[in-house]
Amino acid sequence: MPLDLRKFQGVKRNTLNTINIDPLQTGGKLTPEARAALIQWGDGYSVCDFCHGALDEIKTPPIYDFVHEALPEFLGIEHVRITNGAREGMFAVMHALSQEGGWIVLDENAHYSSFIAAERAGLNIKTVPNSDHPDYRIDPDDYAKAFEEVKKDTGKLPVLALLTYPDGNYGNIVDTRHVSKICREYSVPLLLNGAYAIGRMPVNAKDIGADFIVGSGHKSMASSGPIGVLGVKDEYKDVIFRRSEHFEKKEVEMLGCTARGATIMTMMASFPSVVERVKRWSEEVRKAQEFSAQLEKLGLKQLGDKPHQHDLLFFEAQNLYEISQKAKDGRYFLYNELKSRKIHGIKPGLTKFFKLSTFGLPKEELRYVVDAFADIIKKYQ
């Protein structure tokens, strides 16, 4: 093999020594306990040492208790499985419910993977539009309109509705109970994508009225990716967790077993801390609001819900954009300036519109980030 393979080894993650405000990263940072689990259970298929035929049935380590006791209680839903991520959970639900010519209704703010999971499941997609700039709000009543339109056009109601809670762009929190009430009225089951909620903020599927709920371990449960959770209401368990005709212990939509390695051990090990941090959610919201107010004082404008109810914040920065028009590094100036200050997470080349997250960052670090923005703006004035 003429290729130099050494480059694949010893690769450092040089963002480790930065303040990372990438929304993808703030909720996925491992706890010390998860880090220990990773080392202990890193090898291949480690958790299968004591498997008797299904991942969620493993008693040692206590995966059974985690999946069948702790997680259902945490999520407020009867049945839970571990998946390879939120998108894989969404696909499992969509695929199980899919019908020839079936439709799904989802919010325009949905994550790209919701659209792709629906495409893969062969569902036609109808979006509930957002209110556009500057709030990008989803109006729950528009779910009813969308259901009516699908029914009018196809003669049938959609097979599934999906709501993103919060969405991954603006961090907007929709009135989920209002949406679920509409879904119940139309008998359309509701799937809640809580990839940015579960593990950060309190979420209870029963209170919300969701029939299915997915969460992301790597995004919000301090787990090593890829991993997620899927909660299913009792009445749908036989559809979603249909068993194989050939192997009675194996669930078809899970392809038998999913997170068969260290990923689930990190999720379990972080879980006690995750349960605790969720209780401090109001503190996280306060920090996000304060951070937003401070950046607005510097001339940036926070889009989406106001006052904001989540750590994921989207900014419009006309002033930074104008600087980029004249700066030596052009549109990369902001990335480079932040990088030189050891701040990571705003994508290279973005200046006018970008998102970030304040989750889990100590106040001093957030202060440091605000000061960095102030400093950069001042430097180019």
Add this chain to the structure above:
Amino acid sequence: MPLDLRKFQGVKRNTLNTINIDPLQTGGKLTPEARAALIQWGDGYSVCDFCHGALDEIKTPPIYDFVHEALPEFLGIEHVRITNGAREGMFAVMHALSQEGGWIVLDENAHYSSFIAAERAGLNIKTVPNSDHPDYRIDPDDYAKAFEEVKKDTGKLPVLALLTYPDGNYGNIVDTRHVSKICREYSVPLLLNGAYAIGRMPVNAKDIGADFIVGSGHKSMASSGPIGVLGVKDEYKDVIFRRSEHFEKKEVEMLGCTARGATIMTMMASFPSVVERVKRWSEEVRKAQEFSAQLEKLGLKQLGDKPHQHDLLFFEAQNLYEISQKAKDGRYFLYNELKSRKIHGIKPGLTKFFKLSTFGLPKEELRYVVDAFADIIKKYQ
């Protein structure tokens, strides 16, 4: 939450200090380099720090080079993607090729996940039978028979053929070129499940004549699970890697991105060692054959190919079974006896039929295992 969550933390893998001969585990043990990668890249979605829209396009770390240069060369196939495991790769292919009323032909020795992936993809399954006890051989010509039967019954050829190379029960090596020749004659594409081959032994899709090939990182590429590889011949790339209608960079069957975390970093870090160990395959085969001969001297009978061509060995042990009929621990005696000798990997309760793997074990350890069997048999005589 009344549940005591502390049990989820600090869970030790007490099989770490054993000689592990579980076929699931011998090829998935991490290299020191993979272990270092796990620590460096353990956090959530770590590899996404520098993503511009697709996992396989990430240049830092060098995932692009790994996926688009190193792996295609290693597998002898034009296009490769990382998946969440061999089964997820098989499902992607089956799902992309599936048609209303379509059939798949697969070997009776296929892994359970091949059957389940086919079920999930909505394919009807026709199996190519094995020769039953004691060889459990697959006759390549039976693929032609199966194709003919499907055609006769349905008017159409199957959409896909699958061959397991080797199978996960007997470690049998089928004449793949013979199978692929038949597939070409019938224009039925061939998917090779190389979960126990890729990363252990030389495998070249082009030489074999496979159109698709899947491998398992956790089973055979010294990677932290779940992770796998999927190789696709050029003529099928647009079908298998179809892009989303909504997001042009995202591949539908991959749900956008797959192994978005530390798992891929461990696979990359182990890759140079994996390339090297594959070159020593004949040594591994010799060790397996010697081990098999020694257990046969003790009265066990090795089933499957003989002389055996793989480290995965299946034994029939009438003598151990007879002991279990009288032993105090009954059918658990073998597990307990091996456990007390710090040998792990034969499932609790099995005595008459069981499989194990000699892969990567030093000769002294294999000697120790043989001696343990001798010792146990003697003890109960």
